Amino acid sequence: MSRKMYINGMASIAAQTEEDLFTENLQSFSENIFPATSVNYKEYIKPMMLRRMSKAIKMGLVTAKRALNEAGVDVPDSIIVGTGEGCKQDTEKFLENILDENESFLTPTAFIQSTHNTVGGQIALDLKCTGYNMTYTQNSASFESALIDAKLQFTEEMGTRCVLVGGVDEIARISTPFYNLDGQLKAGEINTAKILQSSSEGTITSEGAAFFLLSEIRTQDSFAEISDCMIYRNISEEKLQEEISWFLKKNDLKIDELDVVILGNNGDTRYDHYYQQLQEDLFKNTLQLGYKNWVGDYNTVTAYACWLGAEILKRKEIPQQLKLNNLPLKQPTSILVYNQYLGKNHSLTLLRSL
Amino acid sequence: MSRSVAVTGMGIFSAIGKNLEENHRSLIHGKHGLSHPEILETVHQNLPIGEIKSTNSDLADALNLDKNHAFTRAALLGTIALKEALQNAKIEDFTNIGFVNGNSVGGMDMTERFYREYESNPANRRFIQAQHPGFTTEQIAGYFGIDNYVTTISTACSSAANAVMLGARLIQSGRLDQVIVGGTDCLSRFTLNGFNSLMIYSEDFPKPFDSERKGLNLGEAAAYLVLESADFAKNKEVLGYVSGYGNANDAFHQTASSENGEGAYLAMQKALETANLNPHHIDYINAHGTATQNNDLSESRALIRIFKEMPAFSSTKSFTGHTLAAAGAIEAVFSLLAIKHQQIYPNLNFNSAISDTRLRPVTELQSTKIQHVLSNSFGFGGNCTSLIFSKDE
Numbered sequence: 001m002s003r004k005m006y007i008n009g010m011a012s013i014a015a016q017t018e019e020d021l022f023t024e025n026l027q028s029f030s031e032n033i034f035p036a037t038s039v040n041y042k043e044y045i046k047p048m049m050l051r052r053m054s055k056a057i058k059m060g061l062v063t064a065k066r067a068l069n070e071a072g073v074d075v076p077d078s079i080i081v082g083t084g085e086g087c088k089q090d091t092e093k094f095l096e097n098i099l100d101e102n103e104s105f106l107t108p109t110a111f112i113q114s115t116h117n118t119v120g121g122q123i124a125l126d127l128k129c130t131g132y133n134m135t136y137t138q139n140s141a142s143f144e145s146a147l148i149d150a151k152l153q154f155t156e157e158m159g160t161r162c163v164l165v166g167g168v169d170e171i172a173r174i175s176t177p178f179y180n181l182d183g184q185l186k187a188g189e190i191n192t193a194k195i196l197q198s199s200s201e202g203t204i205t206s207e208g209a210a211f212f213l214l215s216e217i218r219t220q221d222s223f224a225e226i227s228d229c230m231i232y233r234n235i236s237e238e239k240l241q242e243e244i245s246w247f248l249k250k251n252d253l254k255i256d257e258l259d260v261v262i263l264g265n266n267g268d269t270r271y272d273h274y275y276q277q278l279q280e281d282l283f284k285n286t287l288q289l290g291y292k293n294w295v296g297d298y299n300t301v302t303a304y305a306c307w308l309g310a311e312i313l314k315r316k317e318i319p320q321q322l323k324l325n326n327l328p329l330k331q332p333t334s335i336l337v338y339n340q341y342l343g344k345n346h347s348l349t350l351l352r353s354l
Numbered sequence: 355m356s357r358s359v360a361v362t363g364m365g366i367f368s369a370i371g372k373n374l375e376e377n378h379r380s381l382i383h384g385k386h387g388l389s390h391p392e393i394l395e396t397v398h399q400n401l402p403i404g405e406i407k408s409t410n411s412d413l414a415d416a417l418n419l420d421k422n423h424a425f426t427r428a429a430l431l432g433t434i435a436l437k438e439a440l441q442n443a444k445i446e447d448f449t450n451i452g453f454v455n456g457n458s459v460g461g462m463d464m465t466e467r468f469y470r471e472y473e474s475n476p477a478n479r480r481f482i483q484a485q486h487p488g489f490t491t492e493q494i495a496g497y498f499g500i501d502n503y504v505t506t507i508s509t510a511c512s513s514a515a516n517a518v519m520l521g522a523r524l525i526q527s528g529r530l531d532q533v534i535v536g537g538t539d540c541l542s543r544f545t546l547n548g549f550n551s552l553m554i555y556s557e558d559f560p561k562p563f564d565s566e567r568k569g570l571n572l573g574e575a576a577a578y579l580v581l582e583s584a585d586f587a588k589n590k591e592v593l594g595y596v597s598g599y600g601n602a603n604d605a606f607h608q609t610a611s612s613e614n615g616e617g618a619y620l621a622m623q624k625a626l627e628t629a630n631l632n633p634h635h636i637d638y639i640n641a642h643g644t645a646t647q648n649n650d651l652s653e654s655r656a657l658i659r660i661f662k663e664m665p666a667f668s669s670t671k672s673f674t675g676h677t678l679a680a681a682g683a684i685e686a687v688f689s690l691l692a693i694k695h696q697q698i699y700p701n702l703n704f705n706s707a708i709s710d711t712r713l714r715p716v717t718e719l720q721s722t723k724i725q726h727v728l729s730n731s732f733g734f735g736g737n738c739t740s741l742i743f744s745k746d747e
Binding site: 098103107118122125134139184 | 469470495507523548604733
């Protein structure tokens with residue numbers, strides 16, 4: 001019997017601040033690659049350690065610690081991380097050394113921090129957490145893969161009571177701009193705020209981290225639960241509609257009971273039809289939100305979307321700048337996050353208020 | 355354990371053979387697969403590697419791929435190994451099958467080749483996305499039309515072992531009835547230079563658990579198991595069961611193992627617990643045994659802490675080299691072969707025991723009764739995983 005996964009703490013770093021999100025002050029960018037907002041990392045990480053850490057490690061560690069703080073948990077039973085592209089900055093650094101020095105005179109620091117599970121390992125090291133530690137890297141379904149693992153832990157009798165789960169991805173100096181070359185990013189002049197109306201191919205990208213402390217124990221700080229999650233490597237539009245209906249039904253929810261759907265529209269005319277079809281059909285009477293025009297699209301941006309959904313359930317308030325349609329607002333109690341990238345790695349995640 | 359997890363098929367491609375039969379033959383004849391680089395383009399011609407002597411175009415031809423394919427070497431090896439596993443399990447309908455792939459290098463072999471050329475050469479840009487492990491997994495899944503639950507675990511050298519564990523959990527929870535698990539990794543200059551810069555790369559053949567061991571040698575490989583629930587496995591030959599698993603973190607250092615092997619100890623303990631077995635039930639241990647100073651000592655100490663009487667053990671990395679994310683999968687296959695043929699494969703190149711721990715691995719092929727096998731895989735980031743495979747009774 002599956003136990004519930006309550007969100008008892010969470011934190012996020014992205015290109016927009018939490019304050020700007022709920023005060024209608026979201027920023028627009030004119031570049032197709034833009035960084036996450038800066039955070040006072042020193043508050044959480046010793047300066048000596050900080051110097052060696054890439055952005056992914058810093059963002060991951062800080063959001064993980066903030067989520068734990070909020071939940072009042074020192075050490076979780078498990079740490080599960082999703083990252084599509086891992087520690088790209090250190091990978092790039094070591095690779096350039098190899099190429100520049102023709103495979104000689106190399107120092108290992110960047111190499112040892114280049115593995116995709118560096119963030120998960122560093123969190124364990126920092127917390128001295130010897131529990132279960134896992135890292136998923138399935139492009140845009142990386143965070144969801146981590147969530148599904150968390151959900152499995154709550155069906156098992158392995159003594160797991162709380163799981164730290166999150167998603168993190170960083171921008172790298174050379175490798176991220178490669179996405180200008182293979183059509184992943186939009187060309188020409190850009191006003192990121194307006195990309196969802198664009199008629200061009202490609203999207204915009206950024207970086208971020210969001211971590212959640214999920215617990216089977218409901219506390220006075222619990223404000224939402226993550227009910228369920230599914231991933232599909234490849235799915236047709238027709239099948240997608242069926243799957244969404246089945247997914248909601250499986251969670252005892254009728255389509256007209258769903259309050260909000262958070263969609264992953266990213267302005268790429270080649271693939272946004274997956275969302276548009278749902279907007280016009282299945283979700284035509286559901287409040288629709290879009291967010292990638294504000295925080296960019298990256299493999300684990302759905303961790304941000306889940307943070308956003310949980311924040312909406314907590315505040316019972318909708319960030320106005322994210323609305324894709326104009327429907328009278330009900331008190332939000334259930335939110336579905338649907339996402340895909342380049343038509344692959346689709347995911348459905350259901351959040352509910354308590 | 356709620357639902358039993360049967361292994362109904364397996365496939366493997368490594369430096370000691372392109373299929374199960376060839377790998378088994380090499381294991382029983384003590385024939386290792388280490389050699390100097392011929393396909394990997396590197397200045398380190400002196401470093402022995404477990405290289406598969408087929409070029410990418412040979413492999414692509416064997417799979418009838420289109421000329422403009424974007425298969426990484428890991429995807430090529432993986433697809434071939436997976437084909438064997440699926441044939442072996444007699445699975446032709448992929449509608450509801452899941453796929454959990456372990457991978458760490460991804461398409462780094464292509465990235466390091468084209469990194470400085472992407473700007474000038476549009477033809478290679480199809481490999482830009484290939485750098486990350488998820489892409490390799492998607493290529494393999496796409497080849498067979500596996501569409502639903504597909505994911506990649508990347509926990510360095512324990513990736514495939516973790517994939518096996520996740521597959522077992524997915525079946526036990528009832529989320530899936532059929533799932534392919536395993537891993538693939540190819541050789542790359544990136545990893546070769548990485549381990550070499552850590553000064554743990556051996557210029558000789560690897561000597562796991564030997565007092566004179568000089569470090570690890572990398573290899574490349576892919577291997578997969580088909581796991582099925584009892585209902586689905588009913589009328590099939592069962593090669594063994596995944597009966598136990600455990601993952602723990604050493605929480606000691608990003609790359610080095612703790613002195614007393616805490617993570618390894620916890621992982622083995624959890625595996626025994628989930629399998630509901632005592633240490634004396636284990637007949638053979640396929641050790642992680644990378645042949646680095648640090649790992650083998652730390653693992654030995656953890657083994658001694660768990661086992662009052664040490665069962666027969668060996669590190670088959672002396673045959674294949676350390677195949678990183680694939681290691682847990684090829685060693686799962688070797689563990690299941692050990693169960694099937696009731697034999698223990700030797701630890702090559704062993705002469706004298708580590709003075710502290712005095713553990714002596716099996717050095718000759720041994721025929722013996724094997725009911726339960728423990729397989730260890732440990733990785734960077736303190737990631738430690740132990741699996742237990744058991745014979746069909």
